[in-house]
Amino acid sequence: MSLSPAQLKALKPHVITLDDGRLDRSSEENLDPQSIAEFTTVTADIRAIVETHLPAFIDAHDPADVPIVIFAHGGLVDLESGFEIAERQVAWWKANGVYPIHFVWRTGLVGALSDAIVRWLTGGTRGWFDETKDLLVEKGARLLGGGAIWNDMKLDAAASSDPHGGARVFATQLGAWMGADPRASRVSVHAIGHSAGSIFHSHFIPMALDENVPEFRTVTFLAPAVRMDTFEKMLLPRADSIGSLAVFTMHDAAEHEDTCLDVYGKSLLYLVSRAFEPVVGTPILGLAASIEQNERVSRFLDGDGGDLVLGPNERTDRSGTAAEHHGDFDNDPPTMNSVARRILERDDIVPFTADSRSVEPRDSVPPVPADSSRSLGGAKRALCIGIDEYPQTADRLSGAVADARAWRDMFSAAAFETTLLTNAEATREQIVGSIFQLITEAQPGDVLAVQYSGHGTRTPDLNADEGEGEPDSALCPVDFRGTGRVIIDDDLGALWDLAADGVSLSIFFDSCHSGGANRAPGGMRGDSRPRAVELTDADERAYRVARGVAGPRGRTRAAEASDAAENGSRAVPQASGVRREVLFAACDDDELAWETSGHGDFTSHVAPLVREHIGRVTNRAFYDALLIDFPSTRQTPRIDGSSAVEGSPFLAVELGSPASIVDGGADGAPASARTASPRDAAIAAILRGVADLIVSD
Template sequence: MPATTTTTRGAGLSAADLAALRKHVVHTADGKLAASAAAKPRTVDDFATTADDVRRMIDEDLAAFVDQRAKKTPAGETPAPVPVLIWAHGGLTDKSAGLLTAQRQVGWWKKNGVYPIHLVWESGFKTTLQDVLRGKAGERGFTDVTDLAVEAAARVLGGRKFWDDMKLDSAGSCLPSVEGGDPGGAFVLAAALREYMAANPGAVELHVAGHSAGSIYHSHFVPRLFEGDDRVESVKSVTLLAPAVRVDTFEATLLPLAETGKIQDLAIFTMDETHEKRDNTAGVYRKSLLYLVSRAFEAERDAQILGLEEHLRRSGRTMAYLGDRGERLVLGPIARGRRSSTQATSHGAFDNDEETMMSLARRVVGVPDSNEPDRLTVFPARSRDVVADVTPAPRAEPTAARGATPRKRALCIGIDEYPRDPLGGCVADAQAWSDALGKAGFQVESIHNQEATRDRILRAMLDKVSSSRDGDVVAIQFSGHGTFVPDLDGDETDEFGRRDEALCPVDFRDGQLIVDDDLGAIWDAIPEGVSVTLFFDSCHSGTVNREITPEEAEARTTPPGAKKRMTVLDADEEARFRAERAAALGDPFRAAAWRQVVAVETDRAAAPPSARADGREVLISACQPDQVALETNGHGVFTSAALSVLAKSPALTYRDFTAAVVDIIDDAYEQRPLLSAAGALGTRVLLSSAGDAAPDASAAPAAAAAALAAAVSGDGQRASAEVRTAAIVAILRATADLLEAGAD
């Protein structure tokens, strides 16, 4: 396991330090300034910024600094504009760390003739990221599995919501007043700067820099400087360090300003592709944070991120501006002159790297790239204080050793004890599946009733999938309620529109539901050579189809003695679901901020990508998308039929197995099981290893005939209709396969 040390955030910030920082820090929480603030804060918690503080910072503190610099100008010369540097930290930085960064930089910038303003915005994202990737106390983390599994964990266990919250806070900080409320903190700052510059032409020049998610903040902030009658003429420079902003957001906000010269010099410092992929995030993910953002935290998988070289090079428009390797694009680590050097070899290192920060300072101060001494004070880089500083331990991919015996592993989930709408056959289903799979050689883990929370189910599923190795066979069974939830992946995520189908854990009424995206992320983490079969006995097809509405489902006739495994959320429960899954939009200000976020994400996926073509999972679900799953006689209708066929004909292919189950159910219930399998997976033998030989189509009719013969008992009497039907279906299917093969 990784070695971990913890230090206290905010250590070393005295009351005097905090008082001094009030001249240089604009602190916002949820995008807003404070209503009141202590003039002499004694602790980090006491530190706050009001609108009056922002205006005082510009009209008094900045003005005084400009006057002091003017006094040093030789007589008869016009004072040069004073550089003002506006800094936005990254999203993994909390309030204490943001203040520490400001405290370390402020004196250095001022010694070099620059007035710094630090935007410190609260974000709980780092703690959330660590909780998501490592698991909660006492639970299994994900330090011994693949990066795909880490991406799946990050997406389904909370990372997406907090990334959206962070983007919302950055956009909200730059909003004007909404419905008579207070404007965002950065909006107040932009207005104060515009007013000062209009009243004092030529006194200052603006420079903007942001690290990581600070680039998202500045994508909303910089355009505010060009608004109103007092708009600024230009921003001297914008420098983005390892930017986590989406390419589409950048091209909708900052790039047009650079292309038209309103931003005179825009540059990006980031790692080259090789070093991005050598980086490590939180001790468990063996790439930089930017890859995790792209693959797990954005609305769509593989969203294009500005700081990733491979994504940059796909953007013709952005690269047309940046050029290949000029001063506008610095791909490190590299030593290329005094203005374009960086030795940062991790995503978090750029704002603490001497070469990077000195290159930035020379651009801000205007030092040319020459051999002449620049006389700048050297950046005071030092070891960064971090929470849970992790030294990653090596971890192996879950591949089988040569000659290792394939393992059979199963997870059986059944929930009857729902708070308001209990069921009566789901735990019995799970126990029956456990018995059947156990007899087939599977090691079975069971989760029933109150244990079956969303977090427990998803972690158990991911554990079974991601820790498997080449040749292993995994079976996952679920019996419980299904339901419908608002689709939160479309562009208009502030309005309930289309609906997704969802599985209902025991805590689903608290917003804890499992939707198709969750399952798809887990199935994407299936290692090569691992066979995964899913048996879902609920009203959830496991597909992206939405062919039935909640109203239609409730109106379906239920046969006497049967019960629907389907429930409907009320408005409060839908709101709780949304609050658990996406940025909370509980007031007009946050709703407006989210509209601003989405408006500049022009390539944002309107829906999640469909299942990959080479999917390795096979799903047999209880019903079609426009049907409901039923339970009767103490079991699910699907489970009873499926286990009957499994017991009597275990060697059927997935396709023939599903057909046999359909044949049993069709006569009695309006419920038709559905097989979802990519490519040729449907023709493989049920619960077989991926390494097993596929059935030979030319021999299949004979094998099926043998199965039919075996269905006749020793005394000449035929076995059950279910087995007879399964064998006949097998013959027909195999014959069709043979004809297809002959046609080829």
């Protein structure tokens, strides 16, 4: 849609735009955007919302209480659609005495994916029957990059709430204002997430509570696309700070009567579950069938803290919805009126209509209490990755898969639930998605490990965060040649940043991954070869295309360092603690990582040392131990982590009782095999299924 400059200016106090989870890197406000493309949000805009516009709205509605509604739209709508939703809702919310904040994501790849799937299905004389069409769409969505799009969208959602995310900037300032301004006593905070907006809020709500937002009076999810296990791990433990949590979604029969992408005979949530998530059939919170199969979530939504509204129905109270399609909910009058009645706690509201832009203001709203509790983790999980069979013969290795299996066996013997990705399984999508899942599912007290053996390379630094003339370093998934699908250090940094406080995260890379390592990759030396490759000109072009030369406005994800350096006025919040990850690398920056006689030199020496040191020494002490008698003079392993993390326990959250940590008891069985909880067993099953990325013929 096209909005006038006057409409865009009116939305300025109510819309926060995010790009890869970040605010705009510019230091200057654009108070008079002339088009949607010119509409950006910087820290000063958020300061104006919290310190000027919101207080003025509260004063204008004195003495009534004022709810703040924080709305997150679906992650696969384009920028214009995000603004259309805000334009349709803002005046209506204000007319009901509510101050709305809309987070608008810079996403919108679903159109390209839809076109690709339609072309794939209709190209040529492919014949299929109606009953097999949906299976073909699911397979096509995977083959054509649906999972990669979905993973990137989830990473954007999580990154918005990480220490440098735009949503955290807002939450930090809102929390500070609520603790300092007496008018905050008349304010309540509410969250609404439609579709993938529920993923955004699953990260935002816990973070905002940690940033001194006292509670969320209501949380409403409309056809939520968040994974069931993510909801259980991220939000249920914080239910004591949520007054009421409602899920509005469709009956399962209606999900099967919906259509998606014009060719899929079910709702988007079924496509997410069966094609976009790494495990086929992943339970999704918005699917009634998934809720019915999950006793914990069903019990919660049927109890005092939650509520489940299934539609379409003909109710006219606070549980009405006429939505017949996944995308209807945020534009469906019965749904939006029900949500407003819940937030305002009264039935006499200004009704939402097909055009709710020109209604008159009025006042609102009382408070509600909270309930429930939070628990710690304690799981141990590892992801092991090895790639020998790169498509091009010259790229192939002979010891990386053996490395990954050796690490897998070692971690399993030390009671870790372990996932193995090798060769064709180890695509960029699968590696990034598996690391993302491993980290975002972790809770305080969990111990995580990521191991990679394969090629490393260097790529052009598209966001100038490496210093003048310096490249980014990158890992090479099996599908990196000609596609641009490398995993750069910025990507990895964004993933590591998602680890929660209290999570132990250790990384073991047996590759020339760290920049400088492959300036002269060289060739074979006897039975040895280096684990480094160079990108061709075609590879670099594909990389730039894949990155959109950084996407909108020329920046990549995880550009925090350059943002902070170039924009002093942005005042990006720093991490609340130290870096959580520690990296054990196979070689120094100016060296090559080698493999000899069927194993990486680093792995051959280091993997056998791990079990005897788990939980007994610090990370630094383990590094010192691995340097003793290191067999190769051509590479020097390195450790990379903050001083605090280097001083933390090695592959443990605390030092002590090594026998119970390492050996699993007198019978030699891993502790997790004897004491696994249903939660651990469920997670293990999910992790073991991660390799099922492509639907088999």
